[in-house]
Amino acid sequence: MTDEKMDETKKKTKKTAECCGFPVSIFFIVVNEFCERFSYYGMRAVLVLYFRYFLLWDDDLATSIYHAFVALCYLTPIMGAIIADSWLGKFKTIIYLSVVYAVGQVVMAVSTIHDITDTDRDGTPNNFTLHIALSMLGLILIALGTGGIKPCVAAFGGDQFQEHQSRQLNTFFSVFYLCINGGSLLSTLITPVLRAQECGIHTQQQCYPLAFGVPAALMVVSLVVFISGSGMYVKTDPEGNIIWAVCKCIGFAIKNRFRHRSSAHPKREHWMDWANEKYDKLLIAQVKMVLKVLFLYIPLPMFWTLFDQKGSRWTLQATTMSGDFRAFILQPDQMQTVNPILILTMVPIMDRIIFPLIKKCGLDFSPLKRMTVGMLFAAMAFVCAALVQIEIDKTLPDFPSSSESQLKVVNMFNSSLNVTISHKDTLLIDSLESSAGYVTLDHQEITVSLNSSGITKNFSLIAGGRQTLIIPSDPSVMYLKEDIKSKPREGRNAVRFVNGWTAVLNITNLESNLEPTVISNYSLVAQGTRKFVLSNGAQSCEFSQTFGFGSSYTFLIPSTLFSTDCKSIKAVEDIQPNSVHMALQIPQYFLITTGEVLFSVTGLQFSYSQAPKNMKSVLQAGWLCTNAVGNIIVLIVAELGKLPKQWAEYLLFASLLVAVSVIFSVMAYFYTYIDPAEVEAQIRSELGFEPEEEKKKETLEMEDKDKDQQNEQEVKQTKI
């Protein structure tokens, strides 16, 4: 027996403090995971909106960078596993990479403070490059940290248990998964609320620094909790770089096969048998088991491609919906909480009711079948998302195409006007009213004639733009103002005012005073009833307006403003509020979460059960890699596919997953389940190795002998 093997067995039998049959150290690991997942999912929940509305990237770029980040988070576990196995051990790897992670979160939070570059104090950052550079640095550090510790934390938890505690070990893994979802549930609820607050030094903006700052604080807490348990952990030494050993063994087999490609060399049963010349039979058999499972992994990334779009496309979809649930208002990024809520309720229901019921009915619902069904559920979720998108599209305004222009007319003159556009369209507009909607024109050079007064003026419209023609109390100075041509950001409402009063007005919410006859710039207000106070120094009045989500209004202020106590203000709806309710997203969330329980939870268990004991980390890293590849596929499809309609993209993803699940079911059909321990025992006995049990007994005997020798020596020394 080697010294290393003895050390390992000694560590496994080390007595640790226990509570209710569980090692106390587990408490620190579970709380650490809760805080870490809070930190990760809290930051991820608001990330896509930060890209979209703070860095002002378009939907596609925001989605691509989001998925590139998630992909990186699931590629780095390989690095974490290698560092832990071959160099630092799990304990030190978790500590060092958690420090990197916490620094990343802090850098990310700092990058979202707009005041650091808002030198002219106009509310928008003046140096976007600095914000982008800082946030990319932060995200890279976070990805290194979160991915690096991912394969270590659960395995480190497993190390705390002794051989006879397999029941407690299973309970630990269930509690661990619940902690993941408990932490993510809380954070996806809280960080969007923090984001929706307004804060800032010079100007008040959406509070991204708080939304990213709280996850950063939680990561520091997570690290402190983990370090606090330091004295209680069972810390195993690095076992050697098993991933590298597997790669070398495969590399040698391929090279050797290539060297002996002529027909003179007899074929071998399996191509890995070409490693026989250099590697022992046991390692080759273990690599064969791992490869069999890795081969099955090939189609799996497609599931993650759909699954991870909850945080990007689906969140952006929610921004075009109404989150008014009467009892509470839901932010678009809070919709993601539906996933962990369903996980927390569905995992126990599936485990205790559905799966046993299926078994009772005599149906074979093997892990690979469950995973196939999970894929089909995810595909159905995307069909639902497409249907919801079609509903949303029906309610969206008809924005102009790139060759068209749209025009609305507002009459602030004291009587009705007949407005003729390019001698064609004539609009009759009452005083203090606007034309019914936007007139769409396929040309940009127009002539506007006011029939009663004989005033005619030429205008040049913006191609692909929306504009409003303001006819003030003196119609001869009528002018154009550009309007927004997309839904206002983050489900908020865009408001502006036309001053028909005779002097300068001060209006709450507006950056500066409003000159007579002038139309203000847009200002954004949140959903709910908002109060506006208008004053001219001497007099003032106020009026309230209730807003939904994603609307745009122009308020027309008449000359009778103060004599009517603000009641004569006229609201013109330019863009109607979102009318499709966010509750319509619940079916798609339900389907994707059912898919997750069937696919992800089962897949993880399957990978563990089919991996030889010393190669569980290899398969764990491989499993997480499928997630990384899935996110890379989103990048490719979203960038290359560029379908004109969002619902068509959802259907494309759904059909791709159905096709992949058919391929997977064929592969699964030919897969035979194994018991790795049995296979290993068989090879050991073929090779004449002693069985594991014998080894254990021998180690304990050696340990006793060790102790006796030590005692003898101590006695001798005392005598001397």
Ligand SMILES: CC(C)C[C@H](NC(=O)[C@@H](N)Cc1ccccc1)C(=O)O
């Ligand atoms: C599925 C992951 C690879 C594993 C796990 N994630 C979950 O359990 C998700 N249900 C958590 C979640 C929460 C909020 C929004 C989306 C997903 C993990 O993170 O380890």
